[in-house]
Amino acid sequence: MSRTLPPGCRRWLDAIALYVDGDLExxxxxxxxxHLQDCPDCRVLVDTVRQTVYLYRAAAREPVALPPDLxxxxxxxxxxLGEEGSAVGRTDAAPSEAAP
Amino acid sequence: MSASVSSPxxxxxVQAVEAYAPRLYRHLLYLLEDPQDAEDVLQEAFLKAYRSxxxxxGRASLSTWLYRIATNEALMHLRRRRSTPLSLEALSPDxxxxxxxxxxxxxxxxxxxxxxxxxxxxxDDAVARLSPALRAVFLLRDVEGFSTKETAEILGISTDAVxxxxxxxxxxxxxxxxxYFAADEEARP
Numbered sequence: 001m002s003r004t005l006p007p008g009c010r011r012w013l014d015a016i017a018l019y020v021d022g023d024l025e026x027x028x029x030x031x032x033x034x035h036l037q038d039c040p041d042c043r044v045l046v047d048t049v050r051q052t053v054y055l056y057r058a059a060a061r062e063p064v065a066l067p068p069d070l071x072x073x074x075x076x077x078x079x080x081l082g083e084e085g086s087a088v089g090r091t092d093a094a095p096s097e098a099a100p
Numbered sequence: 101m102s103a104s105v106s107s108p109x110x111x112x113x114v115q116a117v118e119a120y121a122p123r124l125y126r127h128l129l130y131l132l133e134d135p136q137d138a139e140d141v142l143q144e145a146f147l148k149a150y151r152s153x154x155x156x157x158g159r160a161s162l163s164t165w166l167y168r169i170a171t172n173e174a175l176m177h178l179r180r181r182r183s184t185p186l187s188l189e190a191l192s193p194d195x196x197x198x199x200x201x202x203x204x205x206x207x208x209x210x211x212x213x214x215x216x217x218x219x220x221x222x223x224d225d226a227v228a229r230l231s232p233a234l235r236a237v238f239l240l241r242d243v244e245g246f247s248t249k250e251t252a253e254i255l256g257i258s259t260d261a262v263x264x265x266x267x268x269x270x271x272x273x274x275x276x277x278x279x280y281f282a283a284d285e286e287a288r289p
Contacts, residue, residue: 003203004200010197014197017267044204052274059220060242060243060244067139071118080110
């Protein structure tokens with residue numbers, strides 16, 4: 001039978017969700033860490049939120065396949081970037097490596 | 101195929117398309133949940149960006165600029181598609197923390213999780229159940245890797261709003277994954 005978070009801990013929910021990557025103001029972070037010392041339930045929550053974020057970030061590193069011919073259709077619509085000429089070549093369905 | 105370019109700005113644009121199209125397409129696919137809509141909106145976004153090249157003055161990074169255009173196009177598309185109004189300005193009552201937070205502990209090794217098509221589907225379905233307001237923030241922060249400030253710039257909302265939405269999105273996704281992985285844990289001998 002699965003347990004659920006006690007009502008008294010719900011006030012920490014948003015803070016825990018932001019704590020996992022350090023996106024929390026210093027005062028709130030210290031208060032949360034003091035709470036975590038004594039609260040195994042919230043420590044489970046921290047661990048599983050961290051796992052959740054990790055899984056999505058890992059999935060995002062998988063290559064992305066574009067629909068076939070997407071670039072051709074796109075460039076055909078852009079004035080001055082028609083298919084004739086060969087200044088810049090490219091291949092569809094290339095994996096994404098660019099960083100933000 | 102090849103694109104014909106006649107100016108440095110056109111060449112930069114072609115390079116930007118090559119660099120960002122796959123990631124923008126994934127972003128739009130998550131936002132719109134439909135491959136054809138994602139492609140249509142991607143094309144519209146690049147067309148708009150191309151026409152606005154002269155107004156891009158480098159105050160924002162190129163990626164932030166492109167994501168802002170593409171995300172706005174996607175949200176306009178969602179507004180047209182929905183019968184009920186879509187607002188990014190205010191959260192709905194459904195965007196609060198989950199009412200019940202399961203405490204089952206679970207752990208997934210990356211090689212187990214990402215090789216499983218079923219797990220991948222669970223991740224995608226959980227994102228699809230988020231409201232557009234939460235989904236857009238989560239995708240930009242945790243999938244595309246933008247900072248809180250960049251995400252706020254892209255969506256035109258405050259950094260506090262980004263943090264609140266990110267927290268709510270992560271809690272909802274964590275709840276969905278807990279229900280899936282906890283069932284796995286309980287099934288083990």
